[in-house]
Amino acid sequence: MFKILGIIKRPVGMDFEAFKTWWLTEHAPKVQRWPGLVRYHINLATSPDQAFDGVAEVWFESRAAMEAVFDTAEGQRARDGATATASSIAILMTEEHVIVE
Numbered sequence: 646m647f648k649i650l651g652i653i654k655r656p657v658g659m660d661f662e663a664f665k666t667w668w669l670t671e672h673a674p675k676v677q678r679w680p681g682l683v684r685y686h687i688n689l690a691t692s693p694d695q696a697f698d699g700v701a702e703v704w705f706e707s708r709a710a711m712e713a714v715f716d717t718a719e720g721q722r723a724r725d726g727a728t729a730t731a732s733s734i735a736i737l738m739t740e741e742h743v744i745v746e
Contacts, residue, residue: 646683646741647711651701654733661693667730668699675723676703681710697733711738 655664668687676685684704690697705711714720727734 647705647708648739648741649701649703649705649711649714650735650737650739651703651727652697652735652737653699653701653727653731654697656730656732659730661690661698664698664730665689668701672723672726672730675719675726676701678719679703679714679723680717680719681705681707681714708740 653668655661659667668689673685673687676682682703683706684702686702686704687699688702689699703714705714715724724736
């Protein structure tokens, strides 16, 4: 499996609860429209005092599908929205290696 991992910190001045609402109700629907999407998980921090507020996992069957997503209008909209809303963001394109099933 191939995954895009997005690690995000909310913007300075944005309430933690407002950020979670934005991610789940505004950003997630954009990602759900990505071509080739197999699975999508949002992992939110349990408290607002952590270095990051959450990690998203977006799963694809192939490396090609994962790498091509940001060339689509849907991929660009989601990336632009996340970049504009985050004070810090890291996007990693990864290949999964399962150690414990």
